[in-house]
Amino acid sequence: MTETADSNVRTAAPPDEAGIERLYSSELANETEFLAARTRSVGSRRANEVLASLDLKVRSYSVLSLACSGLNPSQRELAEFLFLDPSQIVALVDQLEKRGAVKRKADPRDRRSNIITPTAAGKKLYAEAAAEVQAAGESALSALSPDERNQLRDLLRRVAFADQQD
Amino acid sequence: MTETADSNVRTAAPPDEAGIERLYSSELANETEFLAARTRSVGSRRANEVLASLDLKVRSYSVLSLACSGLNPSQRELAEFLFLDPSQIVALVDQLEKRGAVKRKADPRDRRSNIITPTAAGKKLYAEAAAEVQAAGESALSALSPDERNQLRDLLRRVAFADQQD
DNA sequence: CTGAGATAATTGAGAAAGTCAACAGTTGAA
DNA sequence: TTCAACTGTTGACTTTCTCAATTATCTCAG
Numbered sequence: 001m002t003e004t005a006d007s008n009v010r011t012a013a014p015p016d017e018a019g020i021e022r023l024y025s026s027e028l029a030n031e032t033e034f035l036a037a038r039t040r041s042v043g044s045r046r047a048n049e050v051l052a053s054l055d056l057k058v059r060s061y062s063v064l065s066l067a068c069s070g071l072n073p074s075q076r077e078l079a080e081f082l083f084l085d086p087s088q089i090v091a092l093v094d095q096l097e098k099r100g101a102v103k104r105k106a107d108p109r110d111r112r113s114n115i116i117t118p119t120a121a122g123k124k125l126y127a128e129a130a131a132e133v134q135a136a137g138e139s140a141l142s143a144l145s146p147d148e149r150n151q152l153r154d155l156l157r158r159v160a161f162a163d164q165q166d
Numbered sequence: 167m168t169e170t171a172d173s174n175v176r177t178a179a180p181p182d183e184a185g186i187e188r189l190y191s192s193e194l195a196n197e198t199e200f201l202a203a204r205t206r207s208v209g210s211r212r213a214n215e216v217l218a219s220l221d222l223k224v225r226s227y228s229v230l231s232l233a234c235s236g237l238n239p240s241q242r243e244l245a246e247f248l249f250l251d252p253s254q255i256v257a258l259v260d261q262l263e264k265r266g267a268v269k270r271k272a273d274p275r276d277r278r279s280n281i282i283t284p285t286a287a288g289k290k291l292y293a294e295a296a297a298e299v300q301a302a303g304e305s306a307l308s309a310l311s312p313d314e315r316n317q318l319r320d321l322l323r324r325v326a327f328a329d330q331q332d
Numbered sequence: 333c334t335g336a337g338a339t340a341a342t343t344g345a346g347a348a349a350g351t352c353a354a355c356a357g358t359t360g361a362a
Numbered sequence: 363t364t365c366a367a368c369t370g371t372t373g374a375c376t377t378t379c380t381c382a383a384t385t386a387t388c389t390c391a392g
Contacts, residue, residue: 023247024327026235027296028228032315033209033303035322037224040206041249042326043199058203059349062194069192076369081189083207085351090371104370112358112369130193137199143328144321149198152321155314156201160208161190162309225378242340251380256342270341278340278387339388348379359368 036156043140050132054125055099059084061129063092067102067116068126074113101125202322209306216298220291221265225250227295229258233268233282234292240279267291 028034044058051061062082066073075093079086093116096102101122107113118126141149194200210224217227228248232239241259245252259282262268267288273279284292307315 020243020246022237023232023235023239023243026232026237028231028235029323029327030319031299031303032307032319032322033206033213033299034228035319035326036202036205036209038249038326039202039322040199042328043202047199062200065194066189066192069189069194071188071192073189074369077186077189080186083204083211085349086370087352087372088350110359110369114370133197133199137197140328141198141325143324148321151317152325153196153198153201155310155318155321156198156205157195158309159307159318160201160204161195162208162306240340251378252341253343253381254379273340276340276388280341334392336391337389340386341384342386343382343384345382346380348377350377351375353372353374355371355373357369357371360366362363362365 043137046136046140047133050136051129054129054132056125056129059088060092060096061133063089063116064096064101064118064122064126065130067096068118068123072115072117074107074115076113078116096122209303212302212306213299216302217295220295220298222291222295225254226258226262227299229255229282230262230267230284230288230292231296233262234284234289238281238283240273240281242279244282262288 023029047058047061051057056064059082063078066078066081073081075089076086078084078093079089082089084092093102093104093114097104100119102116102118104114105117107115141152144152189195213224213227217223222230225248229244232244232247239247241255242252244250244259245255248255250258259268259270259280263270266285268282268284270280271283273281307318310318
């Protein structure tokens with residue numbers, strides 16, 4: 001929205017009509033859960049934009065990232081960690097495998113499991129993607145100081161990984 | 167790349183360290199954007215559970231909440247604020263209107279716009295839903311102290327609403 | 333006042349994502 | 363061995379997302 005010269009013009013403007021910012025004072029806008037959802041929306045939108053040039057989305061990027069983590073995740077673990085259905089992991093790994101970024105490797109200890117490992121091309125792709133995602137993330141957090149960014153990340157970590165029971 | 171310091175455990179390479187918690191040390195698990203997405207997943211899952219008894223979801227709850235805010239939002243404003251397509255707002259308002267929770271009111275200043283206002287039953291429904299959602303939210307934040315919860319909410323607020331000033 | 337362009341709500345279609353049940357191969361234990 | 367549980371996979375189904383087109387209304391230049 002281009003806030004041009006008419007931003008100060010009060011053309012008999014009614015008092016209750018101000019613009020969408022007035023909704024910032026709603027109860028909903030003060031619920032942590034809603035704010036997390038909105039933050040995620042903003043973040044994933046930006047991330048998807050920068051990832052589009054690499055033909056990736058946040059989903060496939062997440063799988064690629066974990067495949068490159070050196071932690072040798074199985075598909076079941078990817079599903080559990082990313083809160084996705086195992087069948088969705090199948091599709092995501094299919095795509096990444098088809099383009100030569102990851103490989104399914106049989107787990108020698110449990111031949112039911114597929115361990116997802118990156119190829120050389122996959123590692124390179126991840127390096128590029130991670131750089132772009134991180135840059136976009138910094139941009140999204142530009143309202144916060146470096147200290148505050150660390151604070152936010154640590155608080156989110158504790159909430160995001162708190163529910164190990166249920 | 168992943169210089170996971172072997173400070174806690176002496177297992178330098180994790181060949182098959184059981185448990186999904188080992189993925190907490192991945193790069194992905196330290197990206198704020200990913201943590202926001204996971205926090206939102208946890209939160210909306212819990213919220214949807216408690217809202218199911220009232221035949222609501224987070225989406226319809228959000229619309230109902232804003233309708234009850236006294237801020238007289240139009241459908242277009244709801245769409246913009248909730249990052250939803252206007253056509254999705256139509257469906258959500260249709261549902262809420264059909265069950266008698268909200269009403270479409272013509273905006274006297276612009277007859278193209280529908281202002282969404284709650285009925286008496288809608289206000290009551292929102293009161294019940296808000297209480298349950300808040301309780302679920304407190305439960306989800308049980309890992310944080312009251313001070314930390316406020317901190318988190320304020321940091322999220324600044325990030326979630328930062329892109330509006332750009 | 334009138335016509336052109338913009339905006340709000342609505343509808344419908346198609347793509348993407350989420351959910352769920354069933355199945356084959358494998359594992360671990362009685 | 364036999365059986366219950368688990369992993370990955372497929373397919374069907376539902377929900378959500380995205381976008382184009384339509385109608386009614388508004389704004390504004392001429």
